[in-house]
Amino acid sequence: MTDALAARDLEWALNTPELEEEHKKINAGIVRTRFPPEPNGYLHIGHAKSMNMNFSLAFKKLGVPAESRRTVFRYDDTNPEAESKEYIDSLKKDLDWLGWKPEKTTFSSDNFDFLESCAERLIKAGKAYVCFLASSEVEAQRECCKKRLNAISKGLDPDKEVGDAGGLYPGRYRDTGVEENLKLWNRMKKGFYKQGECSLRMKMDLTSANPNMHDLMAYRIKYSAHPHAGPGRCVYPSYDFTHCICDSFERIDYSICTLEFETRREPYFWLLKELDMYRPKVYEMSRLNIEYTVLSKRRLLKLVEKTVRGWDDPRMPTISGLRRRGYTAECLNAFCDDVGATRNSNLVEVGRLQQHARVALADKARRCMGVLTPVKVVCKGVAKSMLKVPDYPQAPEMGEHDVEFTPTFYVDKRDVRAEADSNFFGFAPGHLVGIKYANIKVVVDSVGPDGVECHVVEEGKPKSYVTWVGEGGLRCEVREYGNLFTVPEPSSDWESEVNPDSEVVFAQAMVDPSVSELCDSKGLDKWTSNVSFQFERIGYFVVDDDTTWVHGQGKGNIVFNSIVGLKEDKAKLAGEGKGKGKGGGGKSSGDAQRAKQAAAKARLEIPLKELFAKDPEWKGLYSKYDDDGIPTHDKEGEELKKSQVKKLKKEYEKHKKALDKKK
Known part of the structure; x- marks a missing residue:
């Protein structure tokens, strides 16, 4: 055993030889921690960090072998006025969803008789x-x-x-x-x-x-x-009376809490000394603080009562909210591993969590095409055709789906401009544009209030290939989410800093109809992860619990929540919903740098030859590679220019040096 979780010593914390011997005999080589939330609200991402520490990281720091690790899940339920059956049930379901397996589940309230007997002992002792x-x-x-x-x-x-x-x-x-x-x-x-x-x-x-x-x-x-x-x-x-007695009674070796409890170390050990009970070791770690977020239960409860639609609102930092937003258990646990647990207090950049989401979803979110603000395009000189589109362009062997191309189709408003611009490569008068997967090129004839008119051409090389949805596309509702607060660190005046435009609703969005079966409302469950998709060129989206779509009947509404964009620095989409935009107060000068650091850390886990095939920044952008893994052709099969290959080789060499340095 190491002293990895050593903290401030106290004379009262010392056990008598008899108590030490009794504890060792009872635990018989087991090292035990506990996760003891109060059921007075839903668990949030700070609790995810605590779970990660108590079920995993603490044992790693201490060098405890897997077979000797035990963690008790305890409801610290001593305040009946603030607690409820709803909260009790939600805590257990979130713990299960994150994948943690406790040795046993206990309630402080199960020890009420014993606790009262301890109180009586204190009275008798004066x-x-x-x-x-x-x-x-x-x-x-x-x-x-x-x-x-x-x-x-x-x-x-x-x-x-x-x-x-x-x-x-x-x-x-x-x-x-x-x-x-x-x-x-x-x-x-x-x-x-x-x-x-x-x-x-x-x-x-x-x-x-x-x-x-x-x-x-x-x-x-x-x-x-x-x-x-x-x-x-x-x-x-x-x-203060309960938790130390329950820790001792349940034979806990390490009682891990956050730094605001550091001054409660004295009463913790004083009480156990007066009761002549075994004193566990106590370690305090810093609380998790994330940009544009509050984690105080009092504040979260106020948000539920006044601002959001419930504890599982996708803007909430609760486990339920993050799950509904599309963050997976794998993503949250990886984020907690990355953040770690120390006594140093710091503000974690939100981009760090988002990058873990991209990594977790890159191989699991099926691709499809969608448009948030549809603009009608009428194309002359082309007929209907059925196309085969890969579910995962980076891994064609994982399957494909049918998409019908129609002479009238829809593109996103962000890909359309009324006037030509040399720096814009979408639909504008006179522009040559590629239609993704359809293997055609069009020249734009006009852009007006009723949409776009264009015609097919044979010659020329487009500078962009635009995603689209055919006439048979499904209408859906897309809820795009930004930061819940307008400042990175909400102050004591936090209620005035709530971002009124943290949710933007695109009520007339359209999506590739091939997703229909996967979005069936019969398969939705608020306590599990719903199916996620990557809307090509836009970002990752998850099917929301409000979905009423019934695939077999072809009716109902599909609702998607935005999870995260394809890149940290991706420009915000034009918003024409019930809000003005994603909001969030912009990024501080250090945010971009911190996001790059998070991405670089994740990149170090990727083998050199697989860099461009697996890193979220380049994944899915190329179809062919040379023997070193450097791309030679884009995802449309077009050969890359020499200047593009040269730039990629520089990234390759940079990654090679980083991997060599890591060794």
Whole structure:
């Protein structure tokens, strides 16, 4: 075992030889962690990082062999007012979807009787007391503690400089006798007091420099039925009282949490010392912070109530939202592996997550053609024809689908301009344009309010091949998503920083009808990953749960959500929906650089000869390669120019040097 997860030492954290020996005997070579979320909301991507740490990364850091690894999935369910059956169910389903297999699933509430017995032990030892101070008085008491400590640090007499805050310090209930406290405690449990009238506090150390040692609450009165344990209790334990006892009771070796709990290390070990229970090792890691995102459950709940359509809205950073957006379990786990777990706090660029999505989807998302804002094109001199189009251009052996080309077809508005432009290669008056897969070239005769007119020609080499959808294309709804916030780091005024244009709806979009069967609403499930596609030249899209399409009947609506564009720096599509655009406040000067770094890291896993065939930046762009894997022909079969090959060779050499350096 290494000291990879070593953190701040405390005298209270040391186990007696007897406790150490007992723990080793019970665990018998097993090393155990735990993942203990509270069921007061849906899991978010920060929890995905915690799962990755507790189920995998911690063991890797410690050098624990696979057969000795165990992780407990525990519901930290001590607050019945904020928790629900819906949240309990969602946590388990998200854990399963991400692929983590716990040793067992437990509930803190299953230990309520044992926890109450621990509270009684503390009372009998003179280490806990029933306190009737109002919450405002407790705050005043703690402020008094702070001022007294400040006076002492300056060499002043705290009794003269600060006093006792009107009798609140050290507290008029702190020295109540054991027998009286036991009577009061039993009256609390039987419902003799109003909610908030009193609490059970731990008698800790009011002179400690750590305010979390200033007599934390152990139990409070709540007249609410518990969503798991049911009705019948009047008192519920606090987080600070519960989690360390459950960690010890479940024989946890490493209790891993985030850095804001670092100051709770003292009460964690103080309580276990007073109860003479085994003390697990504690390690705090930095929270996950991602650009244009909030991960506070309080803020997420407010978004659900006021801004988005639910916990699984595709703009939400919840596991459910990311799944509905089209992010796969493979993608999220790879992202968490990439981010890792350290004590250093940093803001992770959103492009890093997006790049992992591209890598995960590149080989799995079937290609199809789609247009978001259809413009009608009438082509003279051509007849209907049935085309064979590969499902995966980079791997033709994986299958193909039929697409019908018709003399009247539709292209995206971004590929059409009313005036010719030498820097624009789409449909504009006089332009020569290639029609992808149809093996024809057209010259544009006119562009008007009713669409485009063109005719087929034999000569010339187009500078672009445009994707299209024939007359038989399926109408669908495409929801394109941008950042939920307009600034990379939402502030305390975060509600005013919500991006009103984070969703753009293209209600009249069209898609290749070959996707019909794969989009059948009968196969959709909000707790699994729905089918994803790459709309060629646009990006990756997933079928949304709102889809009502029934393939066999040929009716209903298909709804797609955008996942991610084909490239990090891809220009935003022209928006003609219910919003103004993707939004998100643009990119900071460092974003592009960070995105490049993420892409470069992923690229180092690609063998030299497979660079242009597998890297998302070039994948699918070429059809033939030389013996070194350098492209010689584009995806349409046209031979590349010497200047293009020269540029690709430079990228090849750059990748070769990077791989050599890695060795």
